[in-house]
Amino acid sequence: xxxxxxxxxxxxxxxxxxxxxxxxxxxxxxxxxxxxxxxxxxxxxxxxxxxxxxxxxxxxxxxxxxxxxxxxxxxxxxxxxxxxxxxxxxxxxxxxxxxxxxxxxxxxxxxxxxxxxxxxxxxxxxxxxxxxxxxxxxxxxxxxxxxxxxxxxxxxxxxxxxxxxxxxxxxxxxxxxxxxxxxxxxxxxxxxxxxxxxxxxxxxxxxxxxxxxxxxxxxxxxxxxxxxxxxxxxxxxxxxxxxxxxxxxxxxxxxxxxxxxxxxxxxxxxxxxxxxxxxxxxxxxxxxxxxxxxxxxxxxxxxxxxxxxxxxxxxxxxxxxxxxxxxxxxxxxxxxxxxxxxxxxxxxxxxxxxxxxxxxxxxxxxxxxxxxxxxxxxxxxxxxxxxxxx
Amino acid sequence: xxxxxxxxxxxxxxxxxxxxxxxxxxxxxxxxxxxxxxxxxxxxxxxxxxxxxxxxxxxxxxx
Numbered sequence: 246x247x248x249x250x251x252x253x254x255x256x257x258x259x260x261x262x263x264x265x266x267x268x269x270x271x272x273x274x275x276x277x278x279x280x281x282x283x284x285x286x287x288x289x290x291x292x293x294x295x296x297x298x299x300x301x302x303x304x305x306x307x308x309x310x311x312x313x314x315x316x317x318x319x320x321x322x323x324x325x326x327x328x329x330x331x332x333x334x335x336x337x338x339x340x341x342x343x344x345x346x347x348x349x350x351x352x353x354x355x356x357x358x359x360x361x362x363x364x365x366x367x368x369x370x371x372x373x374x375x376x377x378x379x380x381x382x383x384x385x386x387x388x389x390x391x392x393x394x395x396x397x398x399x400x401x402x403x404x405x406x407x408x409x410x411x412x413x414x415x416x417x418x419x420x421x422x423x424x425x426x427x428x429x430x431x432x433x434x435x436x437x438x439x440x441x442x443x444x445x446x447x448x449x450x451x452x453x454x455x456x457x458x459x460x461x462x463x464x465x466x467x468x469x470x471x472x473x474x475x476x477x478x479x480x481x482x483x484x485x486x487x488x489x490x491x492x493x494x495x496x497x498x499x500x501x502x503x504x505x506x507x508x509x510x511x512x513x514x515x516x517x518x519x520x521x522x523x524x525x526x527x528x529x530x531x532x533x534x535x536x537x538x539x540x541x542x543x544x545x546x547x548x549x550x551x552x553x554x555x556x557x558x559x560x561x562x563x564x565x566x567x568x569x570x571x572x573x574x575x576x577x578x579x580x581x582x583x584x585x586x587x588x589x590x591x592x593x594x595x596x597x598x599x600x601x602x603x604x605x606x607x608x609x610x611x612x613x614x615x616x617x618x619x620x621x622x623x624x625x626x627x628x629x630x631x632x633x634x635x
Numbered sequence: 636x637x638x639x640x641x642x643x644x645x646x647x648x649x650x651x652x653x654x655x656x657x658x659x660x661x662x663x664x665x666x667x668x669x670x671x672x673x674x675x676x677x678x679x680x681x682x683x684x685x686x687x688x689x690x691x692x693x694x695x696x697x698x
Contacts, residue, residue: 342665
């Protein structure tokens with residue numbers, strides 16, 4: 246029996262140790278790295294069915310929950326005022342509905358010129374300072390950080406603090422360091438929510454806390470989720486996209502010339518890179534699926550990194566092909582918890598990647614891919630730094 | 636083909652608007668709004684895809 250999850254050895258491929266998970270069996274019981282047993286789901290159809298099933302819970306306080314997350318994440322996700330992401334309906338829906346209007350397709354279209362300006366400012370600064378550069382600190386991280394700060398009303402002047410705290414939660418060297426980073430970030434956001442600058446936090450305070458629909462503590466947890474998810478994920482996607490494109494020159498050539506095809510290319514990047522490799526759930530009723538019975542109380546791990554390479558869903562799934570239709574990937578999940586910020590992420594990627602390759606035509610890696618330091622498997626996948634030159 | 640948007644189960648992911656922007660929109664609260672309940676024959680494929688991609692089952696096709 247294989248263990249799950251296993252560390253990547255290439256920044257953009259699931260672990261080679263997952264071979265057994267890819268033999269066509271859609272789900273199986275597996276030993277997790279923390280010693281728990283859980284159903285690991287690798288079939289595309291079964292992953293979608295389970296993520297949409299009301300007998301499948303996102304509540305981390307359930308004793309059977311497969312808690313393969315860093316200590317700081319676990320502390321936040323089991324707190325009494327934990328974010329809606331880890332609650333079930335109807336509570337989840339009540340919170341999500343307070344936020345949807347900020348992330349609609351139309352709202353993101355309005356925000357696009359601002360994202361465009363932020364992207365070009367960062368490229369100007371990178372070109373003025375280099376070559377060489379660390380793409381993560383010069384471009385991939387500041388772009389989504391600046392955007393989410395603008396949306397939420399978090400002062401960008403504090404970016405070093407919140408980026409370091411987020412990184413500490415996800416990648417602290419010890420459980421204590423991870424938990425402490427979470428507490429520090431929560432304290433910062435609680436103080437900010439007391440007298441917030443203009444933005445979503447201020448609006449939620451006025452319209453939701455002021456009317457008794459949300460407590461100040463719940464607002465701080467919501468802000469923590471949106472701030473963390475708003476910068477770490479997109480930053481990783483930008484960095485890994487650049488690596489994958491530079492490593493596949495024929496795909497990069499197509500990407501450079503096919504600006505109309507950028508949205509479809511971004512979907513393939515989301516599928517191929519799958520930076521969130523696992524979506525964690527627990528059954529709260531017996532579920533018959535693919536000849537098996539998942540019993541109430543048993544853990545479920547949707548192995549999105551493997552699901553997005555399923556042969557019955559994607560033709561030659563290990564081939565990186567910007568020309569394919571990959572829209573049915575589960576990189577943003579599926580079901581009622583599907584990523585709230587997905588259209589923000591899409592817009593950022595659709596703006597940032599073409600601008601970077603247009604304005605830095607000679608962009609290339611300044612270190613072999615094999616020497617890049619990969620992030621630990623239980624967090625958002627990525628690399629700690631990406632040396633580039635041009 | 637007849638299309639309905641179930642506003643009670645919609646989670647505002649926006650997949651329908653991205654997939655079939657001539658048939659679906661989101662209102663000011665981000666909830667699904669069907670622009671053409673009887674899409675043209677040429678739109679039926681993207682409407683079917685929108686129904687498949689909708690994460691919450693809010694896009695309903697009645698034939």
